Amino acid sequence: MSSGVELGKFSDAALRRWLRGGVMRDFRDPQFPEIRLRAAAGRERASVFLVVNENGKTVWEKLGTWPSMCIKTLCADLPVMLAKRNVGGMVMGQFDSVGSLLEWYQEHIANNTTYSKSWRSNVKSMIKCHLLPRLADVRLANVSFISIDVSLVKPMLVEGFSPKYIREAVNKLKAVFAAASKLRLINANPLAGYRVTYSIKVGDVVDTRLFESDLATLFTRLGAVVMPVQMLFVLMMMFGTRINETRLARWEHFAGDYWVIPASNAKNNQEHRVPMTESAKALIEHYKRWQLKHVGKRAYLFPGNIGAISIRSAHDWHTQIRFKHFTSHDLRRLFRTIVADLGVDTMIGERLLNHALPVLLRKYVKSTLDKGMSQALDQYHQYLIYRGFSSVAPEILPRSSVEVGSGQTLTASGWL
Structure with missing residues (x-):
């Protein structure tokens, strides 16, 4: 293969076969495109690199050597690692507004193909049309149940949006805060436990089934x-x-x-x-x-x-x-x-x-x-x-x- 890259799954067995094969210099798993393994001389081990694009340039950062490094653990930690890089090296608790958090989340899911394209498009539209215009300037320190009620829920209700649609907007916002909290990008999730029904009455779910x-x-x-x-x-x-x-x-x-x-x-x-x-x-x-x-x-x-x-x-x-x-x-x-x-x-x-x-x-x-x-x-x-x-x-x-x-x-x- 002219590219010199073998594609496969990150497993110890697959990596051993690749090194024994003695043909391809690099190994990559399409599910984790940011991780690249490069065979060392003698092909008994391989250097593990994180390959990312920063400021228009491809950056290779060596993380360790396989088999000393556990690839499964690295893959599990990859989302946290990338999230911290995507916010420009921000450390925990350094988001200053809801707007910066929403912008981070859009980048976080933009190329994540584990989510469907239609879902990502729906989230992007909701953030652009409703969440950013109403919450961009709200300081993270001021986010609370009542601030979401005053800045998002009640204004959308006045503008004629249905309670069901408002609930969808709130759920998208809660997903943003939950993701940032789980990735330790914010100290705590101020919307944990909030429900839109604390602010407005949402009608019973209509039976949509066809018989x-x-x-x-x-x-x-x-x-x-x-x-x-x-x-x-x-x-x-x-x-x-x-x-x-x-x-x-x-x-x-x-x-x-x-x-x-x-x-x-x-x-x-x-x-x-x-x-x-x-x-x-x-x-x-x-x-x-x-x-x-x-x-x-x-x-x-x-x-x-x-x-x-x-x-x-x-x-x-x-x-x-x-x-x-x-x-x-x-x-x-x-x-x-x-x-x-x-x-x-x-x-x-x-x-x-x-x-x-x-x-x-x-x-x-x-x-x-x-x-x-x-x-x-x-x-x-x-x-x-x-x-x-x-x-x-x-x-x-x-x-x-x-x-x-x-x-x-x-x-x-x-x-x-």
């Missing part, structure tokens, strides 16, 4: 919206996919008998291959013809001005089909509930949702899982047809007539 009895109303709402909106949520309902990975779907992802969701689009960063039933293939083909005629050739199923539609637009589309206070994620929960009620094996149900399974289990039962997923989706889609799904997509109504009262179910061969 099988809601299917008829849901089909009616889906049938009344424009085609792209309809297709986004029809795909989510048919395959139990998340709204983010669905909006990012490209035509090239639909290859033959599978819809391939790339790892980069999946929440768990694992590629997901979803079997396509005959009904799903017919629906996708119909939508492709519609898009070519009315929109033109596009790379994405749901194109925006640049690339796919934004996550914000996708959530706005959701309001067009909502007839009760359910979220787009409730479509995924409904999918899982129905699949379970149909008697589908729990392991297959989890794989349909792209929930992680142990690596060995995925490897040795792959063929069984693939076959089971395909059969489960066929059964589930037939159930949707029986409950009236064809009213949403009349273009794929089965041409063959099947007596529902006979107890038979529609088969895939009845489509098209």
